[in-house]
Amino acid sequence: MSLDLPRAEKLRLRLWLQMLKATRHIEAELRERLRLEHGTTLPRFDVMAALERRPDGLKMSELSRRLMVSNGNVTGIVDRLVEDGLVVRVEVEGDRRATRVRLTNDGRxxxxxxxRKHAEWIQQCMDPLGDREVAETTAALEKIRKVEI
Structure with a gap:
């Protein structure tokens, strides 16, 4: 069964599908390259990226909120990063239930x-676009993000 939609609606649906496919394609490339070249996963990279921006570290709850994943997911990733010596847990003064996580020097x-490699890979994925296309696409996506449905 095919929906009989106006041309403008079909174009917007097609745009959505292309955005989704492009995102999945880039994400799959990043996952594979991180695995092959660094022996790590995209979620571990994301945790480390969040911690890199906060040298004093983040509480586990803050980390899960920033990454928009459950505390349980973050805990498992952090446990493995601690085992690998890339992050350390530090007690939060005045709150015995909370711990702060931060990168170690090796983790940094x-x-x-x-x-550096991640930025290179993103550049390679975006190479087909000129500077004007990048600016226009970025502006268009920012508009979409502001829409409330």
Whole structure:
């Protein structure tokens, strides 16, 4: 069964599908390259990226909120990063239930190497676009993000 939609609606649906496919394509590339070149996962990279922006570290609850994942998911990732010596847990003064997580020096060096490659890979994915196309696409996506449905 095919929907009989006006041309403008069909174009918008097609745009949505292309955005989704492009996002999935880039994400799959990043996952594979992180695995092959750095022996890590995209979720581990994301945790380290969030911590890199906060040298004093983040509470576990803040980290899960920033990454928009459950505390349980973050806990498992952080546990493995601690085992690998890339992050450390620090007690939060005045709150025995909370811990703050921050990158170790090894974690910072490891993340910096991955971040340089990550930026390179994103550049490669975006290479087909000219500067004007990048600016226009970015502006269009920012407009979409502001729409409340």
């Amino acid at each position: 060096r490891s993340f910096e190497a991955m971040a």
